[in-house]
Amino acid sequence: MAKVIVVTSGKGGVGKTTSTAAIGAALAQTGQNVVVIDFDVGLRNLDLVMGAERRVVFDFVNVIQGEAALSQALIKDKRVETLYILAASQTRDKDALTEEGVGKVIAELKEKFDWIICDSPAGIERGAKMAMHFADEAIIITNPEVSSVRDSDRIIGILDSTTDKAQRGEKIPKHLLITRYAASRASRGDMLNTDDILEILSIPLIGIIPESEDVLKASNLGSPITLSAPNSPAARAYSEAVKRLQGEKIEVTVPTDKKGFFDWLIGRNKS
Amino acid sequence: MSFFSNFFAKKNTAPVAKDRLQILLAHERSSRTGNSDLLQKLQKEIMEVIQKHISIDQEKIHVKVDRGNDFSTLEIDIEVPQQNQSNT
Numbered sequence: 105m106a107k108v109i110v111v112t113s114g115k116g117g118v119g120k121t122t123s124t125a126a127i128g129a130a131l132a133q134t135g136q137n138v139v140v141i142d143f144d145v146g147l148r149n150l151d152l153v154m155g156a157e158r159r160v161v162f163d164f165v166n167v168i169q170g171e172a173a174l175s176q177a178l179i180k181d182k183r184v185e186t187l188y189i190l191a192a193s194q195t196r197d198k199d200a201l202t203e204e205g206v207g208k209v210i211a212e213l214k215e216k217f218d219w220i221i222c223d224s225p226a227g228i229e230r231g232a233k234m235a236m237h238f239a240d241e242a243i244i245i246t247n248p249e250v251s252s253v254r255d256s257d258r259i260i261g262i263l264d265s266t267t268d269k270a271q272r273g274e275k276i277p278k279h280l281l282i283t284r285y286a287a288s289r290a291s292r293g294d295m296l297n298t299d300d301i302l303e304i305l306s307i308p309l310i311g312i313i314p315e316s317e318d319v320l321k322a323s324n325l326g327s328p329i330t331l332s333a334p335n336s337p338a339a340r341a342y343s344e345a346v347k348r349l350q351g352e353k354i355e356v357t358v359p360t361d362k363k364g365f366f367d368w369l370i371g372r373n374k375s
Numbered sequence: 376m377s378f379f380s381n382f383f384a385k386k387n388t389a390p391v392a393k394d395r396l397q398i399l400l401a402h403e404r405s406s407r408t409g410n411s412d413l414l415q416k417l418q419k420e421i422m423e424v425i426q427k428h429i430s431i432d433q434e435k436i437h438v439k440v441d442r443g444n445d446f447s448t449l450e451i452d453i454e455v456p457q458q459n460q461s462n463t
Contacts, residue, residue, distance in 0.1 A: 254396060292387070295389055300393045
């Protein structure tokens with residue numbers, strides 16, 4: 105039974121595309137058939153983050169408009185056997201994403217894949233609405249920062265009211281993924297901490313990705329971080345989030361970049 | 376947390392962010408989507424129907440909206456003037 109997951113946030117720049125790539129790759133590494141889809145028509149970037157930017161011939165809109173078959177537009181990842189990407193169009197506008205057209209493509213993908221991960225554009229316009237419309241579950245990406253939390257709250261409201269599942273009277277399961285988290289700043293009281301965000305948004309937590317240089321390095325290389333630096337704290341946090349997505353019960357730990365008192369003591373004595 | 380942040384001269388900013396968000400979102404959630412719109416629409420249309428048949432002093436109308444998590448209530452209290460009152 106294929107699962108459609110939307111990765112969304114409302115606010116731009118919080119890590120939707122990075123997270124889509126990392127989660128998609130980690131899921132595919134478990135042997136599941138995964139496709140990641142870019143819904144950001146006109147500003148596509150998932151291809152670039154995945155390192156497939158030079159291999160895009162046909163895109164999502166070509167398939168919707170019948171100019172290419174789905175099999176022609178799906179780009180097979182060179183690193184993971186079971187991972188595919190469907191790129192967004194860079195030249196059309198968002199009106200090309202019709203509900204009927206997107207629905208048809210999703211239905212066809214459901215026959216081939218176990219997981220369909222939809223990378224939403226920022227905002228609440230057509231692209232974002234279409235990315236979430238056919239979702240079975242949602243991952244909401246939130247930074248510990250006021251505008252991101254506010255936009256996430258708005259997106260949660262939209263998920264619960266306008267999506268296909270909501271219109272059929274069903275609840276979309278929602279998972280909170282906190283990104284760019286700096287544990288030391290949160291413990292100093294100068295950054296919203298995990299409990300603050302959970303209390304405000306009241307949806308279950310699926311993972312906490314620490315603020316990390318490795319994330320930028322991975323996008324520089326065009327590789328999902330779960331493939332290029334699987335042992336980095338951020339990649340481990342993504343892998344654990346994926347396990348939770350697959351139904352495993354693992355306690356969410358706050359990745360800490362803070363040295364303990366004893367480390368500090370030893371560090372001081374050394375110098 | 377608040378005790379300590381009051382205790383030290385240097386205030387932490389995270390609690391401020393949390394308070395601001397909670398106030399803002401409580402407001403945004405209540406004015407969001409169908410629920411509040413529906414109540415406002417109902418109120419407006421019910422009033423129009425009544426106005427069609429009887430002229431009512433606006434002062435004599437009390438509208439109360441209670442929003443809860445599970446359900447909301449709309450109470451409209453109207454004092455209807457006695458039609459058959461004669462000034463004899």
